[in-house]
Amino acid sequence: MSTINIGLVGAGTVGGGVIRVLDKRLGYFKSELDLDLKLSRVVDKDLERFTRLPAGGAVCSSDVNDILNDESISVVVELVGGTGFARAFVLDALKRGKHVVTANKALIAQHGPEIFEAAAVNNVSLYFEASVGGGIPVIKSIRESLVGNDIFSVRTIINGTCNYILSRMTAQGLPFADVLKQAQEKGYAEADPALDIEGGDTGHKAAILASLVSGSYVSYGNFPVEGITHISKDDIEFAKELGYTIKLLGIIKKNNGGLDVRVHPAMLPAGHILASVSDVYNAVLLEGDAVGQILLYGRGAGELPTASAVVSDIIDVVRNITGNSPVRVPMDYYRSGKQINMIPVEKIESRYYLRFTVSDNPGVLASIANHLGSEGISIASVMQKEKSGGSGVPVIFITHNASEKGIQNALGKIEKEKYARAATQLIRIEE
Amino acid sequence: MSTINIGLVGAGTVGGGVIRVLDKRLGYFKSELDLDLKLSRVVDKDLERFTRLPAGGAVCSSDVNDILNDESISVVVELVGGTGFARAFVLDALKRGKHVVTANKALIAQHGPEIFEAAAVNNVSLYFEASVGGGIPVIKSIRESLVGNDIFSVRTIINGTCNYILSRMTAQGLPFADVLKQAQEKGYAEADPALDIEGGDTGHKAAILASLVSGSYVSYGNFPVEGITHISKDDIEFAKELGYTIKLLGIIKKNNGGLDVRVHPAMLPAGHILASVSDVYNAVLLEGDAVGQILLYGRGAGELPTASAVVSDIIDVVRNITGNSPVRVPMDYYRSGKQINMIPVEKIESRYYLRFTVSDNPGVLASIANHLGSEGISIASVMQKEKSGGSGVPVIFITHNASEKGIQNALGKIEKEKYARAATQLIRIEE
Numbered sequence: 010m011s012t013i014n015i016g017l018v019g020a021g022t023v024g025g026g027v028i029r030v031l032d033k034r035l036g037y038f039k040s041e042l043d044l045d046l047k048l049s050r051v052v053d054k055d056l057e058r059f060t061r062l063p064a065g066g067a068v069c070s071s072d073v074n075d076i077l078n079d080e081s082i083s084v085v086v087e088l089v090g091g092t093g094f095a096r097a098f099v100l101d102a103l104k105r106g107k108h109v110v111t112a113n114k115a116l117i118a119q120h121g122p123e124i125f126e127a128a129a130v131n132n133v134s135l136y137f138e139a140s141v142g143g144g145i146p147v148i149k150s151i152r153e154s155l156v157g158n159d160i161f162s163v164r165t166i167i168n169g170t171c172n173y174i175l176s177r178m179t180a181q182g183l184p185f186a187d188v189l190k191q192a193q194e195k196g197y198a199e200a201d202p203a204l205d206i207e208g209g210d211t212g213h214k215a216a217i218l219a220s221l222v223s224g225s226y227v228s229y230g231n232f233p234v235e236g237i238t239h240i241s242k243d244d245i246e247f248a249k250e251l252g253y254t255i256k257l258l259g260i261i262k263k264n265n266g267g268l269d270v271r272v273h274p275a276m277l278p279a280g281h282i283l284a285s286v287s288d289v290y291n292a293v294l295l296e297g298d299a300v301g302q303i304l305l306y307g308r309g310a311g312e313l314p315t316a317s318a319v320v321s322d323i324i325d326v327v328r329n330i331t332g333n334s335p336v337r338v339p340m341d342y343y344r345s346g347k348q349i350n351m352i353p354v355e356k357i358e359s360r361y362y363l364r365f366t367v368s369d370n371p372g373v374l375a376s377i378a379n380h381l382g383s384e385g386i387s388i389a390s391v392m393q394k395e396k397s398g399g400s401g402v403p404v405i406f407i408t409h410n411a412s413e414k415g416i417q418n419a420l421g422k423i424e425k426e427k428y429a430r431a432a433t434q435l436i437r438i439e440e
Numbered sequence: 441m442s443t444i445n446i447g448l449v450g451a452g453t454v455g456g457g458v459i460r461v462l463d464k465r466l467g468y469f470k471s472e473l474d475l476d477l478k479l480s481r482v483v484d485k486d487l488e489r490f491t492r493l494p495a496g497g498a499v500c501s502s503d504v505n506d507i508l509n510d511e512s513i514s515v516v517v518e519l520v521g522g523t524g525f526a527r528a529f530v531l532d533a534l535k536r537g538k539h540v541v542t543a544n545k546a547l548i549a550q551h552g553p554e555i556f557e558a559a560a561v562n563n564v565s566l567y568f569e570a571s572v573g574g575g576i577p578v579i580k581s582i583r584e585s586l587v588g589n590d591i592f593s594v595r596t597i598i599n600g601t602c603n604y605i606l607s608r609m610t611a612q613g614l615p616f617a618d619v620l621k622q623a624q625e626k627g628y629a630e631a632d633p634a635l636d637i638e639g640g641d642t643g644h645k646a647a648i649l650a651s652l653v654s655g656s657y658v659s660y661g662n663f664p665v666e667g668i669t670h671i672s673k674d675d676i677e678f679a680k681e682l683g684y685t686i687k688l689l690g691i692i693k694k695n696n697g698g699l700d701v702r703v704h705p706a707m708l709p710a711g712h713i714l715a716s717v718s719d720v721y722n723a724v725l726l727e728g729d730a731v732g733q734i735l736l737y738g739r740g741a742g743e744l745p746t747a748s749a750v751v752s753d754i755i756d757v758v759r760n761i762t763g764n765s766p767v768r769v770p771m772d773y774y775r776s777g778k779q780i781n782m783i784p785v786e787k788i789e790s791r792y793y794l795r796f797t798v799s800d801n802p803g804v805l806a807s808i809a810n811h812l813g814s815e816g817i818s819i820a821s822v823m824q825k826e827k828s829g830g831s832g833v834p835v836i837f838i839t840h841n842a843s844e845k846g847i848q849n850a851l852g853k854i855e856k857e858k859y860a861r862a863a864t865q866l867i868r869i870e871e
Contacts, residue, residue, distance in 0.1 A: 030588045030730050041655060042587075043770070138585070144731035146577065146585030154569070154577030156473075157461045157751030224472060282737070285716055299461050300575035300748040306713070306735035317731040320588030334763025339474070 013046045013327050016076035016107075017067075018098060019088035020053040023112055023139070025062050026316030027086060032063040034320065046084075046327050050076050077101055084326050086319060087111040092119055103127040103135070108335070110322040112139035112315055118216040118229040125343035134329055134336050136322035141214045142167060144314030145307040147293050149321070151221045152338050158297030160222040163261040164439060167214045169289035169310045170198045170205035171237050171257040175245070175274075176287040179254060184242045197289055207236035208257065211272045215259035218293075219270045222261060224342040225349040232270035233354050240274055244364060244434060247392065247405050248276050253362070254284040258439065267350040269357055275439045276362050283439075354413055360389070360438035361408045361416055365423065366401040366431035373428045374404060380422045381406065384415035401430030407438070444477045444758050447507035447538075448498075449529060450519035451484040454543055454570070456493055457747030458517060463494040465751065477515075477758050481507050508532055515757050517750060518542040527551055534558040534566065539766070541753040543570035543746055549647040549660040556774035565760055565767050567753035572645045573598060575745030576738040578724050580752070582652045583769050589728030591653040594692040595870060598645045600720035600741045601629045601636035602668050602688040606676070606705075607718040610685060615673045628720055638667035639688065639703045646690035649724075650701045653692060655773040656780040663701035664785050671705055675795060675865060678823065678836050679707050684793070685715040689870065698781040700788055706870045707793050714870075785844055791820070791869035792839045792847055796854065797832040797862035804859045805835060811853045812837065815846035832861030838869070 015031075017024060031048050038044040048067045051059065052075060059069040068075070076082055077098075085102045089095045092115050099109050099116065104127060111117070116124065117137050128135040138148045142165075151160065166172050170192060177188040189206065192198035204210050212234040219227035237257050248255050253276040262269040277284040282304055286292040291309025296302050308314035329337045367373045374393065381388060387409040396402045408416070420433050446462075448455060462479050469475040479498045482490065483506060490500040499506070507513055508529075516533045520526045523546050530540050530547065535558060542548070547555065548568050559566040569579045573596075582591065597603050601623060608619040620637065623629035635641050643665040650658035668688050679686050684707040693700040708715040713735055717723040722740025727733050739745040760768045798804045805824065812819060818840040825834045839847070851864050 026730070033590075033729075034588055038587075041773070043772075144728075145734060146581045149580070149585050150577045153756065154580050154752045155748065156469075156755050157465055157748045159464075282716070285713070297575075297748065298464075299457070299744040299751075301739045301742075301745055302737075303576060304735070304737035306733075306737065308732045311732075313730040314732055317586065317588045317728065320730075321585045324587045325584065328765070328768055329763070332760070332763055332765025332768050334759070334765055337759055337763055341474075342472070 011045070013084060013330055014049040014082045015046055015084045015086060015323060016050040016052070016079065016082040017048060017086040017088065018052045018073055018076060019090070020051055020058045020062060021088065022312045023315045023319065024053070024088040025058070026312035027088065027319045028062045028064050030313065030316045030320050032065060038324065044324065044327050044331065046323070049082060050079060052076055073098055077105060082107060083330060084108045084110065084323060086323065087113060088319070090115070092116050096120055099124060100127050103131050103133055106131050106133055108133045108326045108330070109135045110319055110326060111135070111137050112319055113137070114140040114210070114213040114217060118213040121220060121343045122226050125340045129336070129339070129341065129344060132335055134326055135340070136325055138322050139315045139318035141217050142291050142293060142305070143307070143309040143311060144317040145291060145293065145305050145309060147305055148221065150305060151295070155295065155297050155300060155303070158299045160295055160297045161263040162296040163218050163222055163293065164283060165215070165218065165259045165291070165293040166256050166283055166286050167259050167291050167293065167309060168205055168211045168257060169291060170202065171211070172286065172291070173197045173289050174206070175237060175240070175255055175257065178242060178245045179249065182242060182246065185238065185240060206238050208234040208272045211257060211259045215261060215270060215272050218259065219261045219268060220343065223263070223268050223349050225345065225347040226343050227268065227270060227349070231351055233273065235273035237274050239434070243403060244436065247364065247403070248362070251390070251392065251407060252279050253277060253438070254279055255436065256283060260439070264352055267352040269352040271354060274436055276436050277439055355417065357413050358410050359413065360410055362436040362438060363406045363408070364434035365404045365406070365429070367404055368428045368430055369396060369402045370428060376426060376428070377404065377406065377423055380419045381408070384419045386411040386415050386419060444515060444761055445480040445513045446477055446515045446517060446754060447481040447483070447510065447513040448479060448517040448519065449483045449504055449507060450521070451482055451489045451493060452519065453743045454746045454750065455484070455519040456489070457743035458519065458750045459493045459495050461744065461747045461751050463496060469755065475755065475758050475762065477754070480513060481510060483507055504529055508536060513538060514761060515539045515541065515754060517754065518544060519750070521546070523547050523550055530555060531558050534562050534564055537562050537564055539564045539757045539761070540566045541750055541757060542566070542568050543750055544568070545571040545641070545644040545648060549644040552651060552774045553657050556771045560767070560770070560772065560775060563766055565757055566771070567756055569753050570746045570749035572648050573722050573724060573736070574738070574740040574742060575748040576722060576724065576736050576740060578736055579652065581736060582726070586726065586728050586731060586734070589730045591726055591728045592694040593727040594649050594653055594724065595714060596646070596649065596690045596722070596724040597687050597714055597717050598690050598722050598724065598740060599636055599642045599688060600722060601633065602642070603717065603722070604628045604720050605637070606668060606671070606686055606688065609673060609676045610680065613673065613677065616669065616671060637669050639665040642688060642690045642703045646692060646701060646703050649690065650692045650699060651774065654694070654699050654780050656776065656778040657774050658699065658701060658780070662782055664704065666704035668705050670865070672865070674834060675867065678795065679793070682821070682823070682838060683710050684708060684869070685710055686867065687714060687717070691870070695783055698783040700783040702785060705867055707867050708870055786848065788844050789841050790844065791841055793867040793869060794837045794839065795865035796835045796837070796860070798835055799859045799861055800833045801859055807857060807859070808835065808837065808854055811850045812839070815850045817842040817846050817850060
């Protein structure tokens with residue numbers, strides 16, 4: 010068997026991790042698995058990076074064409090990120106008949122059909138395990154281990170930055186801004202944290218998971234995405250008093266032939282298995298018609314956990330090549346054009362946490378309850394708090410199962426009342 | 441592509457589940473995955489079973505030779521269990537060049553080398569995902585998703601019966617015998633529960649996991665296996681007071697080039713992720729040098745969860761056949777004869793829960809403390825309880841990290857003292 014040559018682009022955090030893991034494991038792959046692969050080229054704009062990495066005999070350079078033009082390279086690993094350069098590079102590599110391994114969630118979520126079309130046309134594979142859940146084997150589990158199942162529900166904590174922030178707010182009773190600053194100091198949040206805290210990163214990953222379980226391309230931008238910036242210290246505290254924990258969830262549910270996909274903060278009963286997933290840990294809770302509930306838990310980001318997933322993809326591709334089955338697990342639904350009926354959020358039903366900020370006058374509670382009642386919304390519990398500074402007092406309602414549309418109608422009316430002092434905080438409850 | 445014919449032996453609980461899942465999913469495999477397979481024969485001694493199962497066009501009979509002699513069948517599924525008939529059947533099928541899928545943990549744990557030798561010699565695959573953790577993707581995750589890692593620790597709750605019993609004892613404060621009876625009534629424990637409650641089932645699964653992560657055959661019988669029958673209501677209660685939960689664990693740890701494998705009840709701090717795995721759920725907590733901690737959680741037994749794993753194996757084999765890579769993920773270490781140094785339990789270090797039953801006399805506590813001290817064992821906490829019936833009072837010591845050998849020496853001396861009223865209860869603590 011001849012050596013399979015690997016080219017890697019992007020020697021930053023994850024790329025550096027992949028180089029380190031390969032350096033440690035190539036001998037094992039050869040001696041124990043009879044797989045002969047070699048990191049033959051690494052490309053990065055910053056040549057300085059190579060001095061700190063155990064790239065072995067790899068030729069290091071700054072021009073991506075060094076990899077694209079090298080016909081001895083059959084597998085390329087894209088770890089640059091983004092959808093500009095990365096998209097062009099991946100398409101070019103596929104067109105040249107090279108297999109691609111990527112950790113790029115934005116690329117798959119936003120350009121999936123184009124990328125998988127190019128892979129299929131050129132009869133090569135595109136693997137992307139590291140794009141969702143870092144080192145947690147999420148994508149392989151869905152595509153292979155659970156292939157006997159109709160997976161009808163996925164609920165996931167899949168952004169370590171948000172989970173760290175919400176966990177610290179819960180544990181320490183601190184406001185969002187303070188904890189964000191802590192997270193930035195510890196390297197758990199970027200200097201520009203928008204993609205994480207506004208839900209975009211979770212949205213990219215939810216789009217990929219939704220595509221995988223529905224068998225049709227679910228585009229990022231095609232479902233509601235809400236971040237955690239509006240979650241207050243008070244919400245965390247009230248949730249705790251009521252026996253709940255607030256987490257940012259990616260939610261995918263099949264419902265009457267439609268697909269309900271959303272990203273938003275949710276309240277989970279404290280005993281819920283996802284409620285115990287803390288700090289930078291990620292978890293994916295899947296429900297299949299045969300298997301029941303499956304939870305996959307681990308580190309969803311970071312140099313070595315993400316590298317672990319990239320390396321498993323590389324080995325899969327190498328096994329495919331040596332086994333003569335280049336496209337072993339096809340992704341045809343990314344190019345089928347098959348449409349799935351996306352359920353708009355107005356059509357969902359849920360239980361709700363509603364925090365009203367109102368003037369402290371007689372009759373206000375009754376008025377809110379009446380507005381909810383006139384939309385057929387039944388109330389499970391009410392909690393009124395002493396004024397805690399600012400204008401207005403907080404009144405919290407927990408509803409029984411209600412339609413989102415009814416809730417929105419009622420909130421519209423309540424916010425027009427003279428006693429309303431601020432916009433209502435709405436957090437959906439997951440059981 | 442021609443149809444791939446499957447033969448299934450054993451239409452009991454799991455076999456029935458596989459037949460049901462295939463009945464539901466064969467159309468999907470064909471239309472969405474382009475995999476054309478057919479359940480062509482089912483064999484069971486009890487012909488009555490077929491009347492209740494959607495076996496489609498499969499020929500149902502009671503003679504296993506109907507499958508073995510059918511040259512059109514390239515994949516056989518063994519769901520009979522045990523190591524007598526199943527071993528002979530699997531070996532025969534492999535020798536005839538048929539791929540084998542099995543859920544049989546005893547067969548793999550006790551006859552792994554012979555079975556995998558036969559598979560290798562005949563250039564066919566043997567898949568066994570369902571043998572460990574039912575529907576939880578454990579084996580594929582270790583062999584494929586975590587291939588970039590040295591997995592240095594596996595701790596697992598892998599027997600649903602024991603976990604149900606310990607969970608109910610903890611929640612309800614009931615003694616072992618009462619809960620076992622409940623479990624039998626609910627169908628969570630067999631009429632003869634010995635294989636579960638004495639740890640044998642967990643031992644078979646631990647042997648398989650130990651072989652997978654060490655890359656050398658670890659034979660069942662080659663490491664200590666302890667069940668849960670000696671765990672008393674009092675131990676559960678004292679553990680709770682001290683902030684611990686008792687679980688039956690399979691433990692595999694790499695240590696200085698050796699392998700520490702054991703099955704025994706362990707005390708876990710209440711906040712430990714495995715402590716929250718309750719009732720019939722199973723979980724596998726893996727630690728790899730790149731990925732860090734990974735938890736895989738779900739239903740470890742039952743008709744459909746186990747069938748989910750069997751069907752994923754069938755699809756893997758079918759993909760291998762159509763991809764011309766019959767032995768895609770080899771198991772050569774099962775036949776390499778490579779020896780690994782098994783660390784005897786006397787050589788381990790741990791923290792310990794020790795419950796002494798002693799006469800209520802002055803000086804007893806000091807004498808126990810002295811015996812422990814003379815073996816260099818440092819005490820973390822002590823709890824003495826009022827007499828609760830029976831002879832003697834319970835005195836509980838929690839130690840700091842100590843050598844098992846020192847503990848055994850001290851217990852030997854203490855049990856010879858006149859104040860000792862019963863054997864000491866020893867439970868190791870996992871952090």
